[in-house]
Amino acid sequence: MKEGLAPMGEEYLQLLQEGFDNRWIDVYENQGKRSGAYSWGAYGSHPYVLLNFHGTLNDVFTLAHEMGHSLHSWYSDHSQPFTYAGYKIFVAEVASTCNEALLIRHLLKKASGKEEKAYLLNHFLERLPGDRIQTDHVCRV
Numbered sequence: 001m002k003e004g005l006a007p008m009g010e011e012y013l014q015l016l017q018e019g020f021d022n023r024w025i026d027v028y029e030n031q032g033k034r035s036g037a038y039s040w041g042a043y044g045s046h047p048y049v050l051l052n053f054h055g056t057l058n059d060v061f062t063l064a065h066e067m068g069h070s071l072h073s074w075y076s077d078h079s080q081p082f083t084y085a086g087y088k089i090f091v092a093e094v095a096s097t098c099n100e101a102l103l104i105r106h107l108l109k110k111a112s113g114k115e116e117k118a119y120l121l122n123h124f125l126e127r128l129p130g131d132r133i134q135t136d137h138v139c140r141v
């Protein structure tokens, strides 16, 4: 995922690593934990990500997506006063979807053959928003 997001620049990657190293992410399933994935936080603190990670390709895309929300929030909070730091859901999905697009681009470049590329493209297409609703994907800003 980090290789795929490299076009975002060194500062972005360092912030991503800061999130990994400093427990911004609740990674695994646990008793009583809700399903799905989302990013949340409060102005003045770093964002938090809830995942239910099993190590699948879908989980890696979900992590890239949610970290897109988190880093977007982090940059917004650090660039704007409280009054202006919030944003609409449509804008939020640009950052998360951008991360997914960078990840699929990277994975397609690394794919060893036609079948692997077909698998990746199919997986990516199945993640389109309409499918997310049907498969109980929870995505909150």
Ligand SMILES: [Zn+2]
Pocket (backbone or CB within 6 Å): 065, 069, 092, 093, 096, 139, 140
């Ligand atoms: Zn989202």
